[in-house]
Amino acid sequence: MPSGRERNQLLASDRPVHDWYRFVLSFPPHLVRDYVERFGLDAGATILDPFCGTGTTLVEARKLGVASVGIEALPMSAFAAATKLDWSPQGDALRRDADTIAERAHARLERDGGRDEPGAAAPSPLLTLPPEQQRLLLHNSISPLPLHKALVLRNAIEQSGSAHPAHLRLALARELPTTIGNLRFGPEVGLGAKKEDIAAIFAWHNRMQVFARDLDDLREIGDAPASVVQADARDVAASVPERSIDCVITSPPYPNEKDYTRAVRLESVILGLLADNNELRAIKRGLLRSNSRGVYKGDDDDAWVAAHPEVQALAAQIEQTRLELGKTSGFERMYHRVAALYFGGMARHFASLRRVLKPGAQLAYVVGDQASYLRVMIRTADLLAGIAERLGYEVVGKDLFRTRAATATRSELNEEVLLLRWRDCEPSLPTPHRCPSYTRDQHGMQRSQRREAAPP
Numbered sequence: 001m002p003s004g005r006e007r008n009q010l011l012a013s014d015r016p017v018h019d020w021y022r023f024v025l026s027f028p029p030h031l032v033r034d035y036v037e038r039f040g041l042d043a044g045a046t047i048l049d050p051f052c053g054t055g056t057t058l059v060e061a062r063k064l065g066v067a068s069v070g071i072e073a074l075p076m077s078a079f080a081a082a083t084k085l086d087w088s089p090q091g092d093a094l095r096r097d098a099d100t101i102a103e104r105a106h107a108r109l110e111r112d113g114g115r116d117e118p119g120a121a122a123p124s125p126l127l128t129l130p131p132e133q134q135r136l137l138l139h140n141s142i143s144p145l146p147l148h149k150a151l152v153l154r155n156a157i158e159q160s161g162s163a164h165p166a167h168l169r170l171a172l173a174r175e176l177p178t179t180i181g182n183l184r185f186g187p188e189v190g191l192g193a194k195k196e197d198i199a200a201i202f203a204w205h206n207r208m209q210v211f212a213r214d215l216d217d218l219r220e221i222g223d224a225p226a227s228v229v230q231a232d233a234r235d236v237a238a239s240v241p242e243r244s245i246d247c248v249i250t251s252p253p254y255p256n257e258k259d260y261t262r263a264v265r266l267e268s269v270i271l272g273l274l275a276d277n278n279e280l281r282a283i284k285r286g287l288l289r290s291n292s293r294g295v296y297k298g299d300d301d302d303a304w305v306a307a308h309p310e311v312q313a314l315a316a317q318i319e320q321t322r323l324e325l326g327k328t329s330g331f332e333r334m335y336h337r338v339a340a341l342y343f344g345g346m347a348r349h350f351a352s353l354r355r356v357l358k359p360g361a362q363l364a365y366v367v368g369d370q371a372s373y374l375r376v377m378i379r380t381a382d383l384l385a386g387i388a389e390r391l392g393y394e395v396v397g398k399d400l401f402r403t404r405a406a407t408a409t410r411s412e413l414n415e416e417v418l419l420l421r422w423r424d425c426e427p428s429l430p431t432p433h434r435c436p437s438y439t440r441d442q443h444g445m446q447r448s449q450r451r452e453a454a455p456p
């Protein structure tokens with residue numbers, strides 16, 4: 001395993017496909033390789049990543065020739081992961097489509113008096129988003145002229161009739177936040193320097209060359225099956241066939257106030273994966289509760305840990321600290337509840353997961369300690385180990401993956417890999433379990449149709 005800084009970085013040799021679109025702190029592909037090797041997985045095995053994000057586990061599994069299944073609740077990340085697993089386009093076909101689209105986008109800009117060069121005259125009129133979409137954007141996350149260029153490009157992609165629109169759209173998503181837009185990630189999403197103009201078509205066209213080259217280079221690699229379902233991992237058995245999984249390699253959210261919907265907001269809106277506030281709320285409801293802005297009336301995942309003394313003690317400590325510090329904002333009042341909902345949601349996930357695991361399945365959960373709630377230390381891996389053990393899993397151990405400085409406390413926080421094994425000793429598992437059925441939405445994503453509503 002690489003050491004020091006390398007643990008956090010994408011190695012140059014790992015860039016193909018992984019770098020098409022990823023979260024800043026997605027775990028690196030070498031972590032997946034290490035555990036595939038340690039678990040001794042063979043070519044017949046199937047890996048599950050129930051919180052697959054942008055698809056690091058799945059893409060790496062595919063490169064290693066191992067079958068994989070991913071679940072992801074956010075439409076943008078699920079779309080990115082699914083596209084990163086589609087290696088069917090020929091590089092030359094993508095290059096041709098990219099050339100034609102860039103030409104049309106340039107022509108459209110010039111027709112309105114503009115050019116794809118910073119400092120050139122601005123075209124008029126500028127394209128804008130419908131108000132209900134504009135309202136979803138983080139304020140100033142994209143300036144008017146770059147937004148116009150992004151919309152011209154998006155429209156040209158949509159009207160191109162390309163056989164591979166997903167790759168063309170993903171390359172736009174890749175360039176939107178930090179190249180075309182004003183965002184920066186440190187690792188939380190925030191505003192960087194405001195760009196009044198940017199050569200957006202040029203940046204996208206360059207990115208398409210990278211996609212095309214990667215696809216050319218990947219021709220020799222086998223085609224292990226890989227799929228992504230847009231669904232809720234707390235109800236994993238609704239999306240994955242019974243006893244089909246040999247191994248889980250994943251990194252769920254941590255209880256740390258991170259809002260994944262904000263991190264992907266700009267590209268979700270511009271690609272049309274997020275239409276208005278109602279859709280945003282529906283998406284947030286499908287996520288594990290890990291921040292106080294995403295808690296809803298009627299949330300009851302905390303019932304799953306009502307009899308778990310460590311989680312109850314943690315929630316009580318957070319609330320006690322809030323009272324002592326005299327913190328009274330609506331969000332701060334919610335902190336102890338988010339912690340209980342988070343661990344309850346993970347308990348629900350572990351409970352549902354049991355049905356899809358083969359006996360002896362091996363699991364690796366990358367999770368971080370947190371101190372985001374009034375500096376109360378949350379030992380995430382230890383608490384999850386206790387929860388998993390009560391649900392019949394064997395706790396195999398814990399590896400230290402990396403340490404991070406906590407912004408609030410300036411102390412070091414561990415990111416660890418919790419290792420579990422499914423013993424299949426749970427006599428009370430409800431049966432029978434039917435295989436799930438799927439529909440495809442307008443973006444070609446698989447969606448599972450059945451939801452599990454099992455009480456704790």
Ligand SMILES: C[S@@+](CC[C@H](N)C(=O)[O-])C[C@H]1O[C@@H](n2cnc3c(N)ncnc32)[C@H](O)[C@@H]1O
Pocket residue numbers: 022023026027050051052053054055056057071072073074077231232233234250251252253254260286287288
């Ligand atoms: C730490 S990130 C995973 C990053 C991933 N390893 C990658 O390669 O990008 C956690 C992911 O879990 C997703 N998530 C949160 N709640 C979920 C749920 N209930 N079901 C499925 N995915 C969920 C988030 O949207 C986020 O993409």
